[in-house]
Amino acid sequence: MSVQLWTYTFVGITFALYIGIAIWSRAGSTKEFYVAGSGVSPLANGMATAADWMSAASFISMAGLISFMGYDGAVYLMGWTGGYVLLALLLAPYLRKFGKFTVPDFIGERYYSKSARLVAVFAALLVSFTYVAGQMRGVGVVFSRFLEVDINTGVIIGMLIVLFYAVLGGMKGITYTQVAQYCVLIFAFMVPAIFISFQMTGNVIPQLGMGAKINDGSGLYLLEKLNNLSVELGFAEYTKGSKSTIDIFAITAALMVGTAGLPHVIVRFFTVKKVRDARKSAGLALLLIAILYTAAPAVAVFARTNLINTVSNQPYANMPEWFTNWEKTGLLGFEDKNGDGIIQYTANAQINELTVDRDIMVLANPEIANLPAWVIALVAAGGLAAALSTAAGLLLVISSSISHDVIKSVINPSITEKQELIAARLSAVVAVVIAGYFGINPPGFVAAVVALAFGLAAASIFPAIVLGIFYKKMNKEGAVSGMVVGLLLMLFYMLKFKFGIFDGGKSAVAGLQSDWWFDISPEGFGSIAMLVNFAVAYIVCRFTAPPPDKVKEIVENIRIPSGTGDAQQAH
Amino acid sequence: MKTHDKNKAYWKQNLRYLAILLSIWFLVSFGAGILFKETLDHIQLFGFPLGFWFAQQGAIVVFVLLIFIYVRWMNKLDKEYDFDED
Numbered sequence: 001m002s003v004q005l006w007t008y009t010f011v012g013i014t015f016a017l018y019i020g021i022a023i024w025s026r027a028g029s030t031k032e033f034y035v036a037g038s039g040v041s042p043l044a045n046g047m048a049t050a051a052d053w054m055s056a057a058s059f060i061s062m063a064g065l066i067s068f069m070g071y072d073g074a075v076y077l078m079g080w081t082g083g084y085v086l087l088a089l090l091l092a093p094y095l096r097k098f099g100k101f102t103v104p105d106f107i108g109e110r111y112y113s114k115s116a117r118l119v120a121v122f123a124a125l126l127v128s129f130t131y132v133a134g135q136m137r138g139v140g141v142v143f144s145r146f147l148e149v150d151i152n153t154g155v156i157i158g159m160l161i162v163l164f165y166a167v168l169g170g171m172k173g174i175t176y177t178q179v180a181q182y183c184v185l186i187f188a189f190m191v192p193a194i195f196i197s198f199q200m201t202g203n204v205i206p207q208l209g210m211g212a213k214i215n216d217g218s219g220l221y222l223l224e225k226l227n228n229l230s231v232e233l234g235f236a237e238y239t240k241g242s243k244s245t246i247d248i249f250a251i252t253a254a255l256m257v258g259t260a261g262l263p264h265v266i267v268r269f270f271t272v273k274k275v276r277d278a279r280k281s282a283g284l285a286l287l288l289i290a291i292l293y294t295a296a297p298a299v300a301v302f303a304r305t306n307l308i309n310t311v312s313n314q315p316y317a318n319m320p321e322w323f324t325n326w327e328k329t330g331l332l333g334f335e336d337k338n339g340d341g342i343i344q345y346t347a348n349a350q351i352n353e354l355t356v357d358r359d360i361m362v363l364a365n366p367e368i369a370n371l372p373a374w375v376i377a378l379v380a381a382g383g384l385a386a387a388l389s390t391a392a393g394l395l396l397v398i399s400s401s402i403s404h405d406v407i408k409s410v411i412n413p414s415i416t417e418k419q420e421l422i423a424a425r426l427s428a429v430v431a432v433v434i435a436g437y438f439g440i441n442p443p444g445f446v447a448a449v450v451a452l453a454f455g456l457a458a459a460s461i462f463p464a465i466v467l468g469i470f471y472k473k474m475n476k477e478g479a480v481s482g483m484v485v486g487l488l489l490m491l492f493y494m495l496k497f498k499f500g501i502f503d504g505g506k507s508a509v510a511g512l513q514s515d516w517w518f519d520i521s522p523e524g525f526g527s528i529a530m531l532v533n534f535a536v537a538y539i540v541c542r543f544t545a546p547p548p549d550k551v552k553e554i555v556e557n558i559r560i561p562s563g564t565g566d567a568q569q570a571h
Numbered sequence: 572m573k574t575h576d577k578n579k580a581y582w583k584q585n586l587r588y589l590a591i592l593l594s595i596w597f598l599v600s601f602g603a604g605i606l607f608k609e610t611l612d613h614i615q616l617f618g619f620p621l622g623f624w625f626a627q628q629g630a631i632v633v634f635v636l637l638i639f640i641y642v643r644w645m646n647k648l649d650k651e652y653d654f655d656e657d
Contacts, residue, residue, distance in 0.1 A: 077627050089637075286638055
């Protein structure tokens, strides 16, 4: 069977599975729609959280980015997993004890104010839209390469699928599809990694293969070999990297704090029964995530070495089929500058003839390594599982923010449960359409766009929640001004240095690097914006009235695990 | 013990656990993986320079352990203070 036929088969089977689960577990009440009835077991929630959180960026982009960044890629690896520790220790148990439906719910009640709730809604929407655009783009890339449809058509197909099961199933449908999607994506990521690890190093465990000797008879460790190759071509040594230490520090911190502030991940902890289960499922989720996250750097090393060995200084006419296939998508390009018919790949932009989009490395890796057709097709299904599961989780946050936090809590508290459910479903539809628009007109690389969403979450949501739990005296004035200042500062920095809005557009961005504040890139600036948020909140809080006693009681109550209320009780 | 004091003592112990675990969290990631990376790279662990290994794999392994230790400690603490939900 050809790769394309295998792909149609795998994608068809997995899509049928997701739709089947969505029909079986469709939501009948708002409680089921928002938090799956708070009856999900810790293991199922752990798997769903892992799939929810491992996005197209983790599956498709991350290993590719790392393979071009070398050591610097650690910002994604440590940043995205390290944030999980913060989430598990500082947020998840307390938010579960609080027991409501959404993140703005917590912020609105804890800071006894509708404006706090609205600022939180705005932040949640901004983060989720930025993030979901990246997922749609990922779906488009997979479809365009493996099913040979136009990227835009791919985005639209993805939109329809997500729409179907997010609108029908709500959180309940999403949770159980995510459990299935975790299985698909982890299998699809690990199978080719194991194959290639065995091929290159003789070790079947990719995590260990990365540190083993390469079996090309040179007797060198794989990483030594790659360091040598990189230096030969004029790149930095793979294990050294090229970003400044302060930028690495800032980006890692921003991604960690951002991870902990992502509303679609936080809300997953509202779906378990008890505080104890919330803690446990956070641990299980990270364990399941770590399987992919420790294998990704290995895949990056394998892919980079294979790519260099296959294309560098080889005649273009001898290139294998995958090369021309990817050329057609426009994501891989060869321009024979010196007309010798040989591919010169070097760090020097003037003579370099090969351009590789980072997003294709994981998808192309099995082909570059000559793996069987079914493995290649499996990767396509895995990429789709990763993108769809995250997109669905985000759409749920967007729709519940609108129907629950804006319509039910602020605009019209008297709507019935049925009407709220209809509103939730309608907002999901609108959200999918907007997300699709951004997927077709994407602002940049999948992972880079997602990284900015983390900056926004770090600058706004995380400090407000942490202060709400750990600092009893924090009042609404402090929290709101902290969030507003943090968010605006982050937006300003991002627009200025990532999109060049104030300096003549995208073309000016590269030239602005020397103006970065404290040498910190827009991706890392979330950590500074977070500190500013904390500082502003604290100072404003010192000069304004303390919170009412009732709020202090809420805080004391969420610190103690016993007597977890039903998520519905407060309504 | 009065409820209020009991709650306070429980919270204090919780904060102590968090301080211990988050210090380790900081040391393996920002410490070993970033600030002391260059120094640790002189040590070789199989094919890995040690600092590089912490940054790309080691820190993640420790993160997983930290959460499970936290779960254990907290479950024990809940029992001790009779905050168990079962």
